Each structure stands twice: as C-alpha cells, then as structure tokens.
Amino acid sequence: MAISPTHTNRTADSIIVPDVVVERLPLYVRVLAGFEARGTEMVSSEQLGSQLHMTPAQIRKDLSYFGRFGKQGRGYNVQALALRLREILGLDRSWNACLVGVGRxxxxxxxxxxxxxxxxxxVSAFDMNPAVVGTMVDGISVDAISEIKPVVERLDIAIGIVAVPAAAAQEVIDRLVEAGVGGILNYAPITAHAPGNVKIKNIDPVMSLQSMTYYLKTRIQA
Amino acid sequence: MAISPTHTNRTADSIIVPDVVVERLPLYVRVLAGFEARGTEMVSSEQLGSQLHMTPAQIRKDLSYFGRFGKQGRGYNVQALALRLREILGLDRSWNACLVGVGRxxxxxxxxxxxxxxxxxxVSAFDMNPAVVGTMVDGISVDAISEIKPVVERLDIAIGIVAVPAAAAQEVIDRLVEAGVGGILNYAPITAHAPGNVKIKNIDPVMSLQSMTYYLKTRIQA
DNA sequence: TGTAGTGTGTGCCTTATATCACAAGCGCAA
DNA sequence: TTGCGCTTGTGATATAAGGCACACACTACA
Incomplete structure (x- = not known):
C-alpha cells in the first residue's frame, strides 16, 4: 500500500494511492505492451491517453503517485515504464490461485x-459434491471444502476464486479468508463481506446487464 | 435517462442520474428480492444498508433520484420498491442478446x-470460423459475422456479447453498433470504443486480478 | 386528541476525483 | 552556446460523490 518515493516533499513517506488509480494501472500496462510489441521506444501521455480515451493529465497524475518516469520533451520509455508498472502491481512474479466450486x-x-x-x-480446486471430490478437472485435482486451509497453506495460494451458488458463497469466502488468502475473485451474485486486509473483486455479468438496460430502455431503436 | 418526478422543486424536469447510482440499483433489487423471499413487508434504509455495507443515507439519496418511495417512520414497502426499481431499470421485460465468438x-x-x-x-450467435458456422451450440444456431446486421434487426436484439480474441474485438463491436444494438457486454481485454449512445460494459477477470496483486504484494503472509 | 417514537427526504458540508495550466527540463538544430 | 518546440510533473481549481443531521411525516398507543 505504501511506496517509497524520493520524488515528493509532502509530509511523510507512504502516500496512500487511491483504489481508482490502482485499478487503472493494468490498463496502462496493457497499452504499453501494445506499443512494446510494435517496437515503439517512447510514448507521450498524449498518445497513451488517445488510445485509452482519457486525458493525458490523468495519466500523468496517476503515474506521479509512484515516481517520475517521464522525460520532459520526450515522454516515457515504453519498456522501462511497462517494467516498472509491472513491478508496482506485483506482476513481475506469478501467483497461485485456487478455485472453489467445480460446476459448469x-x-x-x-x-x-x-x-x-x-x-x-x-493450482487447486474444491467442491462440496462428493461425486466430484477426488476427480481431476483439466489437470487440477478436486478436494473437499474442508481441505481448503491445509492446501492453501501448503501450496502458498494467495487468491481464491469463488464459483459456488449464491447461498454458499459467503461461507466459502469466510473459509478462504480463514485459510489466509489475500484476495478473492467472486463470481457469485452476492454482496460479499471480508475483513479489510482481504481484497474482494466481483465479477457479475448479470448485474452489468441489469444496469445496462436502464440506458437501453430510453433508446430510440434504429 | 430522464425521469418525470413530481417530487422535486429543482430547476427542471429530467434530472440526470449519475452512472454510479444506476449501477447500484441492481444491488438494491437483489437484496429486496431476498427480503421479499423471506416475506418481509417493510424495510428501512438502515436495514438495507447493513446488508449492503453502505450508509443508509446513500441508499435514500440514490432512491430519491427516482421518486419518494418510503414512508416516514415505516421505511419502504419491499414489494412495491422492488417492483418500481425493476421498472426503472427496464427489468420488467425480457431482452434479446446475441453472442459473437463461439470459442471456449x-x-x-x-x-x-x-x-x-x-x-x-x-437468441443468436456468430463466429468467423467456417467450421462452426451453420452448427448449433446449446440450441443456438451459429451464423457468419456478416449476418450480424440482418439477424440483429430481425430478432430485435438490443445487446451484443463479445467473446472474440482481442485483435478482432473492436471490429466486432463496430459491426454490432452498426447493426443497432444499444449495449455491449465485452469480454475481450481491450479498451473498447463505441459512440456515446451505446453502453459498453467490460468483464475482465484478468484485469481484476492484476489490480488485486498490488494489495497482495504488501501483505504479510499468514 | 395528544404525545412519543421512528425513519424518510434533502439542504448543506466534506471528501474524493478529475482537469487545467504553467514552470521547468530535455533534445535538437543552427 | 543559444533558442525553440515539446512534454513532463504538479500546484491550484473545478467537479463529482458521499455523508451528516434535522425538519417533517407517519404510526401507535394512551
């Protein structure tokens, strides 16, 4: 959460970076990868912004939370910035995840x-259904829910992916948290709850559609 | 986008509702459905808030964009509010969608x-691969990409779901827009672009994980 | 009819986020 | 070496979102 900048004269070290900013970083990594693939050496915030449909100022400000990566008059070195952002995000290593709920x-x-x-x-999967426990799915062995804690510890799993029915989801999340995962990717349509030191991200296509229809309603059909 | 309130003394009719508010409405619908199922007749913003982990004031303010649904001293009638929110969101009808990209x-x-x-x-699916075109997948017939426009018009399809590789995604989105869909649910990892009257929602689990790791990095492992 | 208890709707204030705009730094060309 | 064009990094400012707190409305019960 904290960063050690030499670039600031503010009160203290450890500036808190807003979540919105962190959520945009992967976007920057992605477009930088595109420029990298095309062999571009330098990019300006202007160029990045036009790709991402956002203002150059926002990109510069976002980056300024983490350091001074650009050169006036030149822009940013594509490779160097991509590398640095990956480090910041922790993408310079791999992460183990487990899946709970081996249904469709x-x-x-x-x-x-x-x-x-x-x-x-x-690297691991869990399910409640005794018919599935003990089988292999796509090279991953399926264990019982009760095995979550030991397996998470043994395999150093940092992320839990939840794909169980809504009714079971909170219970599963509690178990994952207790087992020590630091983040949860939740596909169940519930308002999940976890302690503050555990990051929850929800994936809910149905909810996306349900807010989309608000705008569809008022559209004049072509 | 506009609503016709009798409830306000502001400058004009047609108040613009912020996107963030619209995006929360499906959440309210969901918890209300829960109360409905349990047979609860009235709920307070306090009760809703504690379920959703948000302040009662925010819920009341969100709802106030659309009308006055509560009764002082009593709260909200669960059924009536759920019904009304569904109407507002356009969930009191069904919507046709098509899928582009019949891969995994x-x-x-x-x-x-x-x-x-x-x-x-x-109600319809499209793919580029000639081997798939003409087949049926789970009861849905797969057509060629070139058929998007006529099929969308014929079947009154309002929503396009994009599940093609990143490289093809923008092209597909352009076609869907041209065919007249009003909203797109995009699973491709790109920064999609569409005219302002077309609503795009992105589903990108990888990006969710990529911002999550920022927080995992600094965690003390249990 | 009066009074106590409860919870809405909303004006106002606070906090968060985005944008503007410009001094300062860099590279190139003469 | 000087000067010009370009682009950063960041204070200052604008806009958006969130939360507080209270007048007012409604119910219940005496």
Missing part, C-alpha cells in the same frame, strides 16, 4: 486460457 | 444458466 462455471474458469499467460495459476 | 469462452457464456432467469436471452 467453475470448469469454464479452470479451462479459461487467459490466466496462465499473465502469471495466474489455478 | 463463448460456449461457456451460452450455457451459463444465470442470464435467462433474469430475462436476458441469448
């Missing part, structure tokens, strides 16, 4: 090919 | 059982 959704998550290339490895 | 992710989306009960029906 859970299986789709296990076989989703987007996690591994970014350094997120699902 | 696309198939998982088609067979995801969470959409239909909430009134979102995937």
């Amino acid at each position: 959704l859970g299986r789709a998550i296990i076989s989703y090919p987007g996690f591994a290339p970014e350094g997120f490895n699902i | 992710l696309g198939r998982a989306i088609i067979s995801y059982p969470g959409f239909a009960p909430e009134g979102f029906n995937i």
